[in-house]
Amino acid sequence: MDLRIEQLSAGYGKVQVLWDVSLQVSAGEFVAVIGANGAGKTTLLRTVSGLLRPSGGRVRLDGQDVTRATPTRMVQLGLGHVPEGRELFAQMTVRENLQLGTAVRAEAKQRQAAGLEQVYALFPRLEERGSQLAGTLSGGEQQMLAVGRALMGRPEVLLVDEPSLGLSPKVTQTVFGALKAVNAEGVAVLLVEQNVAQSLTLADRAYVLENGAVVQEGTGAALLADPGVRSAYLAL
Template sequence: MTNIHGQELVIENLAAGYGKVQVLWDVSVRVAPGEFVAMIGANGAGKTTTLRAVSGVVKPSAGRITLGGQDITRASPSQIVALGLGHVPEGRELFPHMSVLENLELGAAMREEARHARAQTLEQVYGLFPRLQERAGQLAGTLSGGEQQMVAVGRALMGCPSVLVVDEPSLGLSPLMTQTVFGALKAVNAEGVSVLLVEQNVGLSLRLANRAYVLENGQVVKTGSGQELLADPAVREAYLAL
């Protein structure tokens, strides 16, 4: 997006959960400035909880998270957004009775820089997803699943993020729509935005990623380049059915 310089996201020895149920143990992940990093693992491995901790929705019980060198471990979601984080949540979480344009504009509301650049950023989002411009006045709840995913990604981009965390963007999408959404993520990353992706389509995410982490039972059990993990026999057997 406009004049974006990706920041570094560092997760160190993270522990987190819900109430008395611990989900993450000693998770450490690094996304270098401008890097595309994938996080893979079975359902229940702790991937979504990791992203929620990064965006301030879940408060860690131990560990540290920094964004661009600033400690955000105990920061509120609004403070974290203001520092440059964008979050595309699992399930999209749109406002169904608001228009596509209204949903997108909400993405720029929490950050002064984004508010000032709103018109230009909206043009860029429409460039990535021309269909959203065609549907700008349509209620978000009446869109197809793929179109709603475009709105969710576009809304996060309206905040002019330097780091984008994305949770299961291909869930429920057709192969063609999946390629469209992933193409947009790759384009955004090529412009400098750091990306941390959680995705069920392991083959596609590893092919796009500079580096990747494998989570099992709330712990990082393996890391390497995307290509290294694609060639790893254990990863291929567990996640690629090869």
């Protein structure tokens, strides 16, 4: 399944944040979007997943126009979203949060046991914490849970928003390793992240977002070596 974003514009009320953004994530591809705080990265993912209505442009999922689809419909069609801030249900257990990830997609609900097995293989700590309330987990464990919940919906395209925010380097490597493993199994990943070096190292291709517009694109390796990118985002 592929994702195409065509001249997408969006914002909040009268404040426009995205300006004619176009990008593509092919089936099985790992794509990163990098940019400074306020560049529009989170707004981009929220608009794609249906949480925010665009003011212009199109979103296509496997060729189908889903520009006006609800978040529930997007999940049913095979899109998963790991939001910034995790947005877990703090008073529910780890296992209950994971099970919620299967709520709206029939095939995910039917294969819930297999989904749990996959998530626990990626994040063994979640199995150990299965009966613990999500709100009592460490920040790293909560991020693992947010990723795991999205994976329980058996997405074919996964949007991931700032997964390393506030995490230790060790936990960051665990989360990024899980994303790469999921991608290796055929899930397309669209990652927005301020850890530019890590993102570009993992990405097949990447886009640079500045002031709500795409200003540069290329392979992850090419952008990682680009003097402008290194100066602006890696302080090199």
